[in-house]
Amino acid sequence: MPTAELLAETSHLSFRFGQRQVLHDVNLHVPQGSIYGFLGPNGAGKSTTLRILLGLLPSPAGSVQLFGHDLGRHRLQVLDRVGALIEMPSLYDHLSGLQNLEATRRLRGLAKGRSEEVLEVVGLTADGHRAAGEYSLGMRQRLGLALALLPDPELLILDEPTNGLDPTGIIEVRELLRRLQQEHGKTILLSSHLISEIERVATHVGVIQQGRLVFQGSLAALQHRQHGHTQLIIETDDAATCRNLLPQDLGAATVVGPGTLALPYHSQEQAAYLAQQLVAAGQPLYGLRCQQQSLEQTFLHLTETATAQ
Numbered sequence: 001m002p003t004a005e006l007l008a009e010t011s012h013l014s015f016r017f018g019q020r021q022v023l024h025d026v027n028l029h030v031p032q033g034s035i036y037g038f039l040g041p042n043g044a045g046k047s048t049t050l051r052i053l054l055g056l057l058p059s060p061a062g063s064v065q066l067f068g069h070d071l072g073r074h075r076l077q078v079l080d081r082v083g084a085l086i087e088m089p090s091l092y093d094h095l096s097g098l099q100n101l102e103a104t105r106r107l108r109g110l111a112k113g114r115s116e117e118v119l120e121v122v123g124l125t126a127d128g129h130r131a132a133g134e135y136s137l138g139m140r141q142r143l144g145l146a147l148a149l150l151p152d153p154e155l156l157i158l159d160e161p162t163n164g165l166d167p168t169g170i171i172e173v174r175e176l177l178r179r180l181q182q183e184h185g186k187t188i189l190l191s192s193h194l195i196s197e198i199e200r201v202a203t204h205v206g207v208i209q210q211g212r213l214v215f216q217g218s219l220a221a222l223q224h225r226q227h228g229h230t231q232l233i234i235e236t237d238d239a240a241t242c243r244n245l246l247p248q249d250l251g252a253a254t255v256v257g258p259g260t261l262a263l264p265y266h267s268q269e270q271a272a273y274l275a276q277q278l279v280a281a282g283q284p285l286y287g288l289r290c291q292q293q294s295l296e297q298t299f300l301h302l303t304e305t306a307t308a309q
């Protein structure tokens with residue numbers, strides 16, 4: 001990926017809390033215009049990475065670039081172009097949604113009318129005059145996003161923005177993120193420990209495990225890995241006999257039930273050939289189907305493999 005296309009980038013980023021090494025040589029590449037899903041189990045190092053990107057934790061010179069500039073040398077200029085939601089947004093519960101925004105807008109010297117604009121973007125105009133204390137968790141999260149959007153940042157960094165939300169809240173936030181990317185041209189880096197929350201919205205994915213990036217690429221590339229793990233399932237009478245009769249073709253197959261064999265799927269031709277061979281060997285063929293690994297399994301496989309190393 002050429003550097004010019006990257007809005008956020010880390011180069012050989014390592015980090016330790018005291019004696020504890022938390023990040024190992026992380027090279028994060030967040031392309032402009034992407035929704036980058038930063039995935040990993042609890043404790044993998046997602047928050048630490050995001051905090052470093054926001055200058056909230058120290059990083060070695062030259063290891064973090066935002067908009068092509070070194071964070072250490074151009075801290076104020078680059079962070080001005082970033083909006084963040086790192087924990088639950090801190091809101092004044094007794095103030096309305098609009099008043100919460102107005103307080104920050106005035107403090108930052110932003111143009112009048114901007115609060116109403118961002119309220120509209122996050123779909124809270126109708127509730128703008130209600131006290132924030134009355135908001136649902138999903139609405140609070142959207143108000144938090146509105147606060148992050150006030151200065152019109154190009155890059156949004158969001159740490160587990162759907163954590164703790166109910167399914168409706170998750171959908172609301174997901175749709176908002178999609179709109180922010182597609183209609184407002186934002187680049188979004190968000191973390192999650194659930195692939196299911198990322199796969200519907202992300203264009204790019206990074207998977208971190210025990211402080212190491214174990215996968216990075218487009219969502220399509222992750223899905224490609226998933227296809228690589230498709231199994232061909234053969235339903236017959238006696239799986240072990242079939243394997244013995246056809247050692248060349250089925251020697252690598254796993255007996256997953258008395259009449260069921262599973263082996264890596266390669267092509268339609270492979271399936272047709274195996275069907276022919278089984279019938280020619282006098283064995284019944286009750287069923288032949290492909291079983292795709294879920295993206296969830298692909299993710300678990302990636303993180304488990306990394307743990308085993």
Ligand SMILES: Nc1ncnc2c1ncn2[C@@H]1O[C@H](COP(=O)(O)OP(=O)(O)OP(=O)(O)O)[C@@H](O)[C@H]1O
Nearest residue numbers: 017020022040041042043044045046047048049193
């Ligand atoms: N302030 C701290 N002092 C010492 N260790 C810390 C500190 N903050 C985090 N850690 C450790 O660093 C590692 C990475 O934590 P981090 O919060 O970045 O993970 P995460 O992927 O964001 O997980 P989670 O989803 O649980 O927040 C963990 O082992 C954690 O215990």
